[in-house]
Amino acid sequence: MIKDLVAKNRSYRRFFQDVTISNDTLLELIELARLTATGANIQSLNYKLINKSKKNEEFFSCLGWAGYLADWKGPEDGEKPTAYIIILNDNRIKQNPQYDVGLACQSILLGAVEKGLGGCMFGSVNREQLREYLTLPKEYDITLVIALGKPKEEIVIDEVVDGNIKYWRDDKQVHHVPKRKLEDLLL
Amino acid sequence: MIKDLVAKNRSYRRFFQDVTISNDTLLELIELARLTATGANIQSLNYKLINKSKKNEEFFSCLGWAGYLADWKGPEDGEKPTAYIIILNDNRIKQNPQYDVGLACQSILLGAVEKGLGGCMFGSVNREQLREYLTLPKEYDITLVIALGKPKEEIVIDEVVDGNIKYWRDDKQVHHVPKRKLEDLLL
Numbered sequence: 059m060i061k062d063l064v065a066k067n068r069s070y071r072r073f074f075q076d077v078t079i080s081n082d083t084l085l086e087l088i089e090l091a092r093l094t095a096t097g098a099n100i101q102s103l104n105y106k107l108i109n110k111s112k113k114n115e116e117f118f119s120c121l122g123w124a125g126y127l128a129d130w131k132g133p134e135d136g137e138k139p140t141a142y143i144i145i146l147n148d149n150r151i152k153q154n155p156q157y158d159v160g161l162a163c164q165s166i167l168l169g170a171v172e173k174g175l176g177g178c179m180f181g182s183v184n185r186e187q188l189r190e191y192l193t194l195p196k197e198y199d200i201t202l203v204i205a206l207g208k209p210k211e212e213i214v215i216d217e218v219v220d221g222n223i224k225y226w227r228d229d230k231q232v233h234h235v236p237k238r239k240l241e242d243l244l245l
Numbered sequence: 246m247i248k249d250l251v252a253k254n255r256s257y258r259r260f261f262q263d264v265t266i267s268n269d270t271l272l273e274l275i276e277l278a279r280l281t282a283t284g285a286n287i288q289s290l291n292y293k294l295i296n297k298s299k300k301n302e303e304f305f306s307c308l309g310w311a312g313y314l315a316d317w318k319g320p321e322d323g324e325k326p327t328a329y330i331i332i333l334n335d336n337r338i339k340q341n342p343q344y345d346v347g348l349a350c351q352s353i354l355l356g357a358v359e360k361g362l363g364g365c366m367f368g369s370v371n372r373e374q375l376r377e378y379l380t381l382p383k384e385y386d387i388t389l390v391i392a393l394g395k396p397k398e399e400i401v402i403d404e405v406v407d408g409n410i411k412y413w414r415d416d417k418q419v420h421h422v423p424k425r426k427l428e429d430l431l432l
Contacts, residue, residue, distance in 0.1 A: 060352075060356050060359045061273075064280050064352050067281075090248060091430075092425070092427055093251045093402070094251060095256055098312060099410050099422060099424075101424065104430055104431070106432045107431065126286075154343070157346055157366075160345065160348040161350060161351045162347075163344070163347070164347070164351035164355075167282075168247050168351075169247050169251075172247045179282065179344075181344070202344065223286050223288055236286070237286075237288065243275060243279055243288075244292055244293070
Protein backbone atom coordinates (compact mmCIF):
# COMPACT_ATOMS: atom_id res chain seq x y z
CA MET A 59 0.00 0.00 0.00
CA ILE A 60 1.31 3.43 -0.98
CA LYS A 61 -0.07 4.84 2.28
CA ASP A 62 2.25 2.65 4.36
CA LEU A 63 5.25 3.83 2.36
CA VAL A 64 4.22 7.48 2.52
CA ALA A 65 3.65 7.25 6.28
CA LYS A 66 6.98 5.47 6.84
CA ASN A 67 8.84 7.95 4.65
CA ARG A 68 9.93 10.42 7.30
CA SER A 69 12.98 12.72 7.26
CA TYR A 70 15.52 10.40 8.86
CA ARG A 71 18.70 12.01 10.19
CA ARG A 72 20.44 9.17 12.11
CA PHE A 73 21.52 5.96 10.43
CA PHE A 74 23.31 2.66 10.96
CA GLN A 75 26.55 3.80 9.42
CA ASP A 76 27.85 0.24 9.00
CA VAL A 77 25.07 -0.48 6.48
CA THR A 78 26.40 0.69 3.15
CA ILE A 79 24.37 1.38 0.00
CA SER A 80 25.52 -0.07 -3.31
CA ASN A 81 25.74 1.72 -6.62
CA ASP A 82 23.08 -0.62 -8.00
CA THR A 83 20.67 0.38 -5.25
CA LEU A 84 21.25 4.06 -6.01
CA LEU A 85 20.69 3.42 -9.71
CA GLU A 86 17.38 1.72 -8.96
CA LEU A 87 16.31 4.88 -7.14
CA ILE A 88 17.37 7.09 -10.05
CA GLU A 89 15.39 4.83 -12.37
CA LEU A 90 12.30 5.80 -10.34
CA ALA A 91 13.17 9.47 -10.83
CA ARG A 92 13.69 8.85 -14.55
CA LEU A 93 10.16 7.47 -14.86
CA THR A 94 8.64 10.36 -12.91
CA ALA A 95 6.86 13.24 -14.62
CA THR A 96 8.63 16.51 -15.36
CA GLY A 97 6.89 19.70 -16.50
CA ALA A 98 6.44 19.59 -20.31
CA ASN A 99 8.56 16.40 -20.18
CA ILE A 100 11.68 18.59 -20.27
CA GLN A 101 13.87 16.28 -18.11
CA SER A 102 16.42 18.84 -17.00
CA LEU A 103 17.45 16.97 -13.83
CA ASN A 104 20.72 15.10 -13.46
CA TYR A 105 22.07 13.12 -10.55
CA LYS A 106 25.40 12.68 -8.86
CA LEU A 107 25.66 9.55 -6.69
CA ILE A 108 28.01 9.38 -3.70
CA ASN A 109 28.52 6.28 -1.55
CA LYS A 110 32.24 6.02 -0.74
CA SER A 111 33.42 6.77 2.82
CA LYS A 112 35.92 9.48 1.97
CA LYS A 113 33.56 11.31 -0.39
CA ASN A 114 30.76 10.89 2.15
CA GLU A 115 32.78 12.89 4.68
CA GLU A 116 33.18 15.74 2.21
CA PHE A 117 29.49 15.85 1.40
CA PHE A 118 28.44 15.54 5.01
CA SER A 119 30.33 18.74 5.77
CA CYS A 120 28.22 20.67 3.24
CA LEU A 121 24.83 20.02 4.85
CA GLY A 122 22.86 22.08 7.39
CA TRP A 123 21.11 19.71 9.77
CA ALA A 124 17.66 20.03 11.40
CA GLY A 125 17.13 23.77 11.80
CA TYR A 126 14.68 23.40 14.69
CA LEU A 127 17.04 21.30 16.85
CA ALA A 128 19.23 24.15 18.03
CA ASP A 129 21.45 22.00 20.26
CA TRP A 130 22.10 19.29 17.69
CA LYS A 131 24.78 19.74 15.06
CA GLY A 132 23.90 16.63 13.06
CA PRO A 133 24.49 12.90 13.40
CA GLU A 134 27.62 11.69 15.18
CA ASP A 135 30.19 9.32 13.78
CA GLY A 136 28.56 5.93 13.51
CA GLU A 137 25.16 7.47 12.69
CA LYS A 138 25.96 9.41 9.53
CA PRO A 139 24.37 8.84 6.10
CA THR A 140 26.04 6.24 3.92
CA ALA A 141 25.06 7.68 0.54
CA TYR A 142 24.02 10.94 -1.07
CA ILE A 143 22.10 11.83 -4.20
CA ILE A 144 22.85 15.34 -5.45
CA ILE A 145 20.02 16.58 -7.65
CA LEU A 146 21.37 18.87 -10.33
CA ASN A 147 19.50 21.00 -12.83
CA ASP A 148 20.77 21.66 -16.33
CA ASN A 149 20.03 25.39 -16.47
CA ARG A 150 20.42 25.42 -20.27
CA ILE A 151 17.18 23.43 -20.48
CA LYS A 152 15.04 24.78 -17.62
CA GLN A 153 15.27 27.67 -15.19
CA ASN A 154 12.82 26.75 -12.44
CA PRO A 155 12.81 22.99 -11.92
CA GLN A 156 11.48 22.97 -8.33
CA TYR A 157 8.22 21.15 -9.06
CA ASP A 158 10.18 18.51 -10.98
CA VAL A 159 12.68 18.17 -8.15
CA GLY A 160 9.90 17.61 -5.62
CA LEU A 161 8.28 14.95 -7.80
CA ALA A 162 11.60 13.15 -8.32
CA CYS A 163 12.51 13.34 -4.62
CA GLN A 164 9.27 11.71 -3.55
CA SER A 165 9.79 8.83 -5.99
CA ILE A 166 13.38 8.36 -4.79
CA LEU A 167 12.48 8.49 -1.10
CA LEU A 168 9.51 6.14 -1.40
CA GLY A 169 11.77 3.75 -3.27
CA ALA A 170 14.35 4.01 -0.49
CA VAL A 171 11.74 3.26 2.17
CA GLU A 172 10.57 0.21 0.26
CA LYS A 173 14.18 -1.04 0.38
CA GLY A 174 14.38 -0.59 4.17
CA LEU A 175 16.34 2.63 3.79
CA GLY A 176 15.36 6.19 4.50
CA GLY A 177 16.54 9.68 3.73
CA CYS A 178 16.37 13.36 4.33
CA MET A 179 16.21 16.20 1.80
CA PHE A 180 18.48 19.20 2.26
CA GLY A 181 17.85 22.65 0.89
CA SER A 182 20.33 24.06 3.38
CA VAL A 183 23.52 23.22 1.51
CA ASN A 184 26.91 24.91 1.23
CA ARG A 185 26.61 25.05 -2.54
CA GLU A 186 29.90 26.77 -3.15
CA GLN A 187 31.86 24.10 -1.30
CA LEU A 188 29.81 21.33 -2.83
CA ARG A 189 30.40 22.68 -6.36
CA GLU A 190 34.11 22.53 -5.66
CA TYR A 191 33.99 18.91 -4.44
CA LEU A 192 32.00 17.98 -7.54
CA THR A 193 34.07 20.11 -9.94
CA LEU A 194 30.71 21.03 -11.38
CA PRO A 195 30.35 22.79 -14.75
CA LYS A 196 28.42 26.06 -14.53
CA GLU A 197 25.52 24.66 -16.55
CA TYR A 198 24.49 22.58 -13.57
CA ASP A 199 22.77 24.08 -10.54
CA ILE A 200 22.61 22.24 -7.24
CA THR A 201 18.95 21.98 -6.23
CA LEU A 202 18.45 19.61 -3.28
CA VAL A 203 20.62 16.91 -1.74
CA ILE A 204 19.17 13.65 -0.44
CA ALA A 205 21.12 11.91 2.33
CA LEU A 206 20.40 8.18 2.62
CA GLY A 207 21.04 5.33 5.00
CA LYS A 208 19.38 2.65 7.09
CA PRO A 209 17.36 4.66 9.65
CA LYS A 210 18.39 4.41 13.29
CA GLU A 211 15.72 6.56 14.84
CA GLU A 212 12.05 6.47 15.66
CA ILE A 213 9.87 9.23 14.25
CA VAL A 214 6.27 9.78 15.24
CA ILE A 215 3.66 12.12 13.81
CA ASP A 216 1.76 14.25 16.31
CA GLU A 217 -1.05 16.74 15.91
CA VAL A 218 -0.13 20.40 15.63
CA VAL A 219 -0.92 22.18 18.92
CA ASP A 220 -1.33 25.99 19.05
CA GLY A 221 -0.01 26.29 15.50
CA ASN A 222 3.45 25.02 16.44
CA ILE A 223 4.89 22.98 13.55
CA LYS A 224 8.46 22.68 14.85
CA TYR A 225 9.70 19.10 15.13
CA TRP A 226 11.41 18.15 18.40
CA ARG A 227 13.05 15.25 20.23
CA ASP A 228 11.90 13.80 23.51
CA ASP A 229 14.02 12.39 26.38
CA LYS A 230 14.16 9.00 24.69
CA GLN A 231 15.45 10.61 21.50
CA VAL A 232 12.20 9.92 19.66
CA HIS A 233 11.72 12.54 16.95
CA HIS A 234 8.25 14.15 16.93
CA VAL A 235 6.77 15.82 13.83
CA PRO A 236 3.57 17.82 14.31
CA LYS A 237 1.24 17.67 11.32
CA ARG A 238 -1.90 19.69 10.65
CA LYS A 239 -5.16 17.75 10.63
CA LEU A 240 -6.74 16.65 7.38
CA GLU A 241 -9.77 18.91 7.80
CA ASP A 242 -7.48 21.90 8.32
CA LEU A 243 -5.93 21.39 4.88
CA LEU A 244 -9.21 21.71 3.00
CA LEU A 245 -10.52 25.00 1.75
CA MET B 246 6.25 -2.46 -5.81
CA ILE B 247 6.74 1.27 -5.98
CA LYS B 248 8.39 0.91 -9.39
CA ASP B 249 5.18 -0.48 -10.90
CA LEU B 250 3.21 2.46 -9.55
CA VAL B 251 5.78 5.01 -10.70
CA ALA B 252 5.90 3.46 -14.18
CA LYS B 253 2.11 3.34 -14.44
CA ASN B 254 1.76 6.90 -13.20
CA ARG B 255 1.73 8.73 -16.50
CA SER B 256 0.09 12.05 -17.37
CA TYR B 257 -3.34 10.82 -18.41
CA ARG B 258 -5.51 13.23 -20.37
CA ARG B 259 -8.47 11.09 -21.51
CA PHE B 260 -10.78 9.39 -19.06
CA PHE B 261 -13.93 7.26 -18.73
CA GLN B 262 -16.17 10.16 -17.81
CA ASP B 263 -18.91 7.88 -16.49
CA VAL B 264 -16.62 6.73 -13.67
CA THR B 265 -17.02 9.30 -10.93
CA ILE B 266 -14.68 9.86 -7.98
CA SER B 267 -16.12 10.13 -4.49
CA ASN B 268 -15.25 12.70 -1.85
CA ASP B 269 -13.86 9.92 0.34
CA THR B 270 -11.47 8.86 -2.40
CA LEU B 271 -10.24 12.41 -2.80
CA LEU B 272 -9.78 12.71 0.96
CA GLU B 273 -7.68 9.54 0.97
CA LEU B 274 -5.41 11.18 -1.61
CA ILE B 275 -5.12 14.36 0.46
CA GLU B 276 -4.25 12.23 3.49
CA LEU B 277 -1.21 11.04 1.48
CA ALA B 278 -0.25 14.65 0.83
CA ARG B 279 -0.73 15.46 4.51
CA LEU B 280 1.78 12.77 5.47
CA THR B 281 4.30 13.94 2.87
CA ALA B 282 7.34 16.02 3.81
CA THR B 283 7.32 19.81 3.44
CA GLY B 284 10.40 22.02 3.72
CA ALA B 285 11.03 22.82 7.41
CA ASN B 286 7.68 21.07 8.07
CA ILE B 287 5.94 24.37 7.29
CA GLN B 288 2.78 22.81 5.74
CA SER B 289 1.61 25.81 3.76
CA LEU B 290 -0.40 23.79 1.21
CA ASN B 291 -4.17 23.61 1.15
CA TYR B 292 -6.48 21.74 -1.14
CA LYS B 293 -9.76 22.39 -2.88
CA LEU B 294 -11.58 19.26 -4.06
CA ILE B 295 -13.96 19.32 -7.02
CA ASN B 296 -16.00 16.35 -8.22
CA LYS B 297 -19.45 17.58 -9.20
CA SER B 298 -20.41 17.71 -12.87
CA LYS B 299 -21.34 21.39 -13.03
CA LYS B 300 -18.23 22.52 -11.15
CA ASN B 301 -16.13 20.15 -13.24
CA GLU B 302 -17.20 22.01 -16.38
CA GLU B 303 -16.05 25.31 -14.88
CA PHE B 304 -12.68 23.96 -13.88
CA PHE B 305 -12.14 22.17 -17.15
CA SER B 306 -12.42 25.50 -18.94
CA CYS B 307 -9.47 26.89 -16.93
CA LEU B 308 -6.89 24.33 -18.05
CA GLY B 309 -4.40 24.41 -20.93
CA TRP B 310 -4.07 20.92 -22.39
CA ALA B 311 -1.00 19.15 -23.77
CA GLY B 312 1.17 21.92 -25.21
CA TYR B 313 2.96 19.66 -27.68
CA LEU B 314 -0.26 18.35 -29.30
CA ALA B 315 -0.98 21.41 -31.41
CA ASP B 316 -4.10 19.98 -33.07
CA TRP B 317 -5.72 18.75 -29.88
CA LYS B 318 -7.71 21.11 -27.70
CA GLY B 319 -8.20 18.67 -24.83
CA PRO B 320 -10.47 15.71 -24.13
CA GLU B 321 -13.92 15.61 -25.70
CA ASP B 322 -17.18 15.20 -23.86
CA GLY B 323 -17.25 11.69 -22.48
CA GLU B 324 -13.49 11.66 -21.91
CA LYS B 325 -13.10 14.57 -19.52
CA PRO B 326 -11.68 14.35 -15.97
CA THR B 327 -14.21 13.57 -13.25
CA ALA B 328 -12.43 15.32 -10.38
CA TYR B 329 -9.90 18.05 -9.70
CA ILE B 330 -7.57 18.81 -6.84
CA ILE B 331 -6.53 22.46 -6.72
CA ILE B 332 -3.29 22.85 -4.76
CA LEU B 333 -3.25 26.18 -2.98
CA ASN B 334 -0.44 27.83 -1.08
CA ASP B 335 -1.01 29.98 1.99
CA ASN B 336 1.38 32.81 1.10
CA ARG B 337 1.32 34.11 4.67
CA ILE B 338 3.30 31.02 5.70
CA LYS B 339 5.60 30.34 2.74
CA GLN B 340 6.56 32.18 -0.44
CA ASN B 341 8.09 29.48 -2.63
CA PRO B 342 6.35 26.16 -2.03
CA GLN B 343 7.25 24.50 -5.34
CA TYR B 344 9.36 21.68 -3.88
CA ASP B 345 6.56 20.91 -1.42
CA VAL B 346 3.97 20.97 -4.22
CA GLY B 347 6.01 18.48 -6.26
CA LEU B 348 6.37 16.13 -3.30
CA ALA B 349 2.65 16.29 -2.52
CA CYS B 350 1.66 15.81 -6.18
CA GLN B 351 3.70 12.64 -6.48
CA SER B 352 2.08 11.16 -3.36
CA ILE B 353 -1.39 12.07 -4.63
CA LEU B 354 -0.80 10.70 -8.13
CA LEU B 355 0.78 7.44 -6.95
CA GLY B 356 -2.19 7.03 -4.62
CA ALA B 357 -4.55 7.62 -7.53
CA VAL B 358 -2.78 5.03 -9.68
CA GLU B 359 -3.02 2.47 -6.89
CA LYS B 360 -6.79 3.05 -6.91
CA GLY B 361 -7.03 2.41 -10.67
CA LEU B 362 -7.26 6.13 -11.38
CA GLY B 363 -4.81 8.47 -13.02
CA GLY B 364 -4.20 12.15 -13.38
CA CYS B 365 -2.41 15.00 -15.01
CA MET B 366 -0.77 18.03 -13.41
CA PHE B 367 -1.45 21.47 -14.87
CA GLY B 368 0.78 24.48 -14.52
CA SER B 369 -0.94 26.07 -17.49
CA VAL B 370 -4.02 27.36 -15.69
CA ASN B 371 -6.22 30.42 -16.16
CA ARG B 372 -5.62 31.49 -12.56
CA GLU B 373 -7.71 34.64 -12.73
CA GLN B 374 -10.79 32.75 -13.86
CA LEU B 375 -10.13 29.91 -11.44
CA ARG B 376 -9.79 32.35 -8.51
CA GLU B 377 -13.19 33.72 -9.40
CA TYR B 378 -14.82 30.29 -9.51
CA LEU B 379 -13.26 29.47 -6.14
CA THR B 380 -13.97 32.91 -4.61
CA LEU B 381 -10.44 32.56 -3.27
CA PRO B 382 -9.08 34.86 -0.54
CA LYS B 383 -5.89 36.67 -1.57
CA GLU B 384 -3.81 34.73 0.98
CA TYR B 385 -4.08 31.65 -1.19
CA ASP B 386 -2.08 31.25 -4.39
CA ILE B 387 -3.02 28.67 -6.99
CA THR B 388 0.04 26.48 -7.62
CA LEU B 389 -0.83 23.41 -9.71
CA VAL B 390 -4.10 21.69 -10.55
CA ILE B 391 -4.41 17.90 -10.75
CA ALA B 392 -7.13 16.53 -13.02
CA LEU B 393 -8.23 12.99 -12.17
CA GLY B 394 -10.25 10.19 -13.66
CA LYS B 395 -10.19 6.59 -14.75
CA PRO B 396 -7.67 6.61 -17.63
CA LYS B 397 -8.95 5.82 -21.11
CA GLU B 398 -5.71 5.94 -23.02
CA GLU B 399 -2.56 3.95 -23.52
CA ILE B 400 0.73 5.67 -22.81
CA VAL B 401 4.12 4.20 -23.65
CA ILE B 402 7.59 5.38 -22.77
CA ASP B 403 10.08 5.58 -25.64
CA GLU B 404 13.74 6.50 -25.77
CA VAL B 405 14.63 10.06 -26.64
CA VAL B 406 15.91 10.25 -30.23
CA ASP B 407 17.99 13.22 -31.43
CA GLY B 408 17.24 15.11 -28.22
CA ASN B 409 13.52 15.35 -29.00
CA ILE B 410 11.52 15.13 -25.75
CA LYS B 411 8.12 16.15 -27.15
CA TYR B 412 5.36 13.64 -26.48
CA TRP B 413 3.18 12.67 -29.44
CA ARG B 414 0.25 10.45 -30.47
CA ASP B 415 0.36 7.77 -33.11
CA ASP B 416 -2.37 6.72 -35.58
CA LYS B 417 -3.91 4.43 -33.01
CA GLN B 418 -4.10 7.29 -30.50
CA VAL B 419 -1.41 5.75 -28.34
CA HIS B 420 0.42 8.52 -26.47
CA HIS B 421 4.25 8.29 -26.67
CA VAL B 422 6.54 9.90 -24.08
CA PRO B 423 10.27 9.98 -24.91
CA LYS B 424 12.47 9.65 -21.82
CA ARG B 425 16.22 10.10 -21.54
CA LYS B 426 18.23 6.97 -20.74
CA LEU B 427 19.36 6.27 -17.18
CA GLU B 428 23.03 6.66 -18.02
CA ASP B 429 22.36 10.06 -19.56
CA LEU B 430 20.98 11.34 -16.25
CA LEU B 431 24.18 10.64 -14.31
CA LEU B 432 26.93 13.19 -13.97
